[in-house]
Amino acid sequence: MVKRKVGALEKIDADLSSLQYKARKDPSSYREDFYSQYQQYESIRGIFLRAPSSTDDSGIVKIRDLIDFISHVADCYPRETATFPDDLIQLLSQHHDQLQYELRDKVVSSLVLLRNKDVIDSSTLLNTLFPILVSTPSKTLRALLFQKILSDLRNSNQKSTNHRLNKTVQSVLQNIITSDRTSPQGIWAVKITRELWKRQVWTDAKAVEIMKEAALSENEKVITGGVSFFLGSDKEREEADESSDDDGVNVGKLRQKLNVNKKNKKNEKDLKRATMIMKKKEKRKGQPDILNFSALHLLHDPQGFAETLFQKHLQNKYSKLKLDQKLLVLQLVSRLVGLHKLTVIQLYSYFIKYLSPRQESVTSFLASLAQATHSLVPPDVLEPLVQKIANEFVSEAAATEVASAGLNAIREICARQPLAMSDTLLQDLVMYRKSKDKGVMMAAKGLLSLYREVGADMLKKRDRGKEATVKIISGERKEKRFGEVEGGGIEGLELLEAWKEEERQKRLEANGGVDDKEGDSEEEGWKDWDAESDTSESSEGWIDVHSDGEDIQVSDSDDEKPPAKKMKTIMATQEAIKENGVSTELSAKEKAQNLATTRILTPADLVKLQELRMQSGVSSLMRQKKIQQKREEKHADDPLTAADLEGLATLSAKRTKEEKIAMAKADREEKHLSKSARHKEKKISEGKSTTNKEKARAKNFFMTLGKAKGKQKRSLTDVRRTLKGHVDRQKRGGKRGNAGR
């Protein structure tokens, strides 16, 4: 139906927006007017409720305009509109499937408006919107509700975390999932939780619990939602965080705009707001980052979760999941096992039947297997798997990509559990480093270098390399047993100890054998720190800490001697050792440990330690170790993907000429364009028009002829007028004239 024309008189009369404006400015004066409009709303609502599906276009006043009006001024007249929110809620929850869509959307946005004006509270709003979200057949309404729910939750958590609201909403979401595990309605709970997690509104264990329930549900969509949350949400969160930093407003640009363009209030306001945002951002940069735990770390009872996931979705014969969904679940299970070092023994035998080159997306299986391996997995469980990979993948007959993928997988497994390999097999596999194919060769070399570090004695003598051989001969290398854990230490601590010794020696020489400065120097170290860090802080707190440190020394030494004397005794023993000439590497290390356990290192000590490390080049020596550490770190927290295993295989594929050219060109520009041409192209792509000058240039030649001709054949009057003007100007002395001066 075409919209009815509204007559001029009606326009003036039936103008709710101006009444709204006036009522908001001066609520008490317009109370009567508002009340009559409210009456109008009530009566029209009465008419409307007789046939909720009808359109309301017939009258001048539409019910949605009235609803809009009342919800905008509802906070000014709380007494009159006491029942208004309930009416709206009732209207929406009873008739949402038959209301006209414009009215329906208006009711939803009015409810949100009422929430923003604090007429109703968040839980009322969310309790209204949730049931509709999961039950409505309309896609657009679902999208609208989803967005409104999210924004409301975000807003109510903006200033400070609203724990009560979060708790209720989270329990509602969990109920949606757990009440009926087979229904697809849980997907909404998953979506909402994921979005809020991404925006760092929810970062607690309860949200993770919801997703855990989702992953254990029986509907495929919900399962995949829950599982992919654990696999990808943290990365998503980081990315969202980064991107939110980037989308800043350009203050400089705005300032320039204000200079060039006509000055108006809006632009000024924009600039002010932009500077405010920038300042806020600067402030936020100074603050320390909020520590947010990954979802996998917040998980309660990961062992139970991993076991149920495995039994329910993977081991279960009747599970309806497709292969790619199963792979997702497998990734999660193996990730959990690897990360928390869980023991799910059946998992490894489950892999066996999938380890053949013909299996679809076998690299993902291989990656999952490697991911599920950790140092506490019994080697005899892994050995048959490694054997099978070697048999199926790594042979002369297999394609090079297959062989390199298999070798990579074996390397990844053995990096996590070196004991899974037998020496005959290893020696056999290492032989592939002579392969002609680059991918296979690299993979085999990777395996070799790995075992040079972790198990050189399993290699043939000539493969061990210089470093490993030296270490084996000197007896420095020891084979790591199953379940053995290495203790940690502070790198370069023995250097510090030696330095201190030297200093003490020097002081002794200077003072003539009396060491009285020991305690003072330590105090100085703390004092420096105190002055550096915060002068406003009262020094009492620091003194307390210091005395604590002394207490520790006393208690450790198990006797009541004062600290200075105690140091002397240590020194004496050390000197005795020196005299004896049995100062080995081991005892130096032990000494260093002693230093770390008997005293608290002062900030000054730490600075010195760093300096000493730099001097001796410990870090450079430790490079190799660092690389290994990096790899181990990566193993611990980041997932291992199929792409990692396939990576080397790309080396073995021969490239075509086109590919090589494309790679060489990489990201260079396609063709050279002048600046103006690029500008023009950009304008055109944005759908904008050209300048007048350009239009004139592109104009048809024949159209310009008339104008050009006109100049020569002017009429006599025209000529006279111009001449007169000319003479006049001459008299005045130019266009502006100099009569006044």
Added chain:
Amino acid sequence: MAGSTKKKDFQKTKHRVGKAKPKPTNATNTSFKAKSITVKQQALSTTAPNSSSQFAHYLALVTHKGDSQRRDAVAFLTTAVTSTPPNQPLPQPVSVIIEKSQQLILDGTRSVREQLLKLYQSLPPTEIDVRSSESLLLYIRAAMTHLSSEIRNSSLDFLGWLLQVDGTGAVSSQGGWVKTLQCFVSLLGWREHTATGAWTGPKLSFGNAGSDVKAMAKQLQALAAFIRAGLHPHNRDSDGIQNADSWFPLRNTESHLISGRSNAFSYLSLHGATRNEDTEMYEDREDRQRIFHALFQNAITKGVQQAQREAGEMGRASVQVKKAVSDGMADFVDE
């Protein structure tokens, strides 16, 4: 050029010498030839569509978007109703006519509303049942609180007609008594301010350019009529006494019979929304008196006192209201 990427709106086709002119896209193919024309059906009656179908047609036109069309449609209906002899049934039942046309009470055009009032006045008063009077009252209330003062004024005419035709039905319908009184009170600006102090604000200042003495007097008259309809003592009891003999051995039989009215159990509201004080049905006069006393009597007496001070038409009208209230509430005993 910018135009190269944009799609042009009016593409000019090129004509070429020696080529046939391309046909326009909306050309009609007239190449077919028929040897004879067959007419499948032919109306034999000389007077084309009969009156009942015409009536239905115009009834449908009542919701037409053009206001003159609407007015003409209502005018046709009026003449059709008036021209039917009194003992013959109308082409469409009265309830259908009312249901179709009642939304025109809120119509923006004055002539349409005036014509509608004429149509309603021409309808046989006995055939207006409770249901239609209830829905009519809904629309009338919506018109009474309308932003446009013209619609507000004309709504009183409709209310006056409805009270004449089915006064008791209107006041005893669902929400008919309390809500309509609320509308009146807010229309006159007599609402009691409990929260605000002694200040008296300007009365209905917005969108009420024509709120002059005349309109006020008209509103007062309508209010008086409405109160009379709601509170005036009826003499139904005398009928009961007369009829008592015919049922001789039985007593009070008629009160135990199922009511002859349509929708007799509507007061139970079996299928409707739950009701509150406002939307409740007040079928008894005593009920109405009680709720009137509780909610409105104070405000109305105060307002009448104020209005009485202004002499002339308004004063006279306010005296009417005062009389109606005192008559209606004379036998009311406050518990």
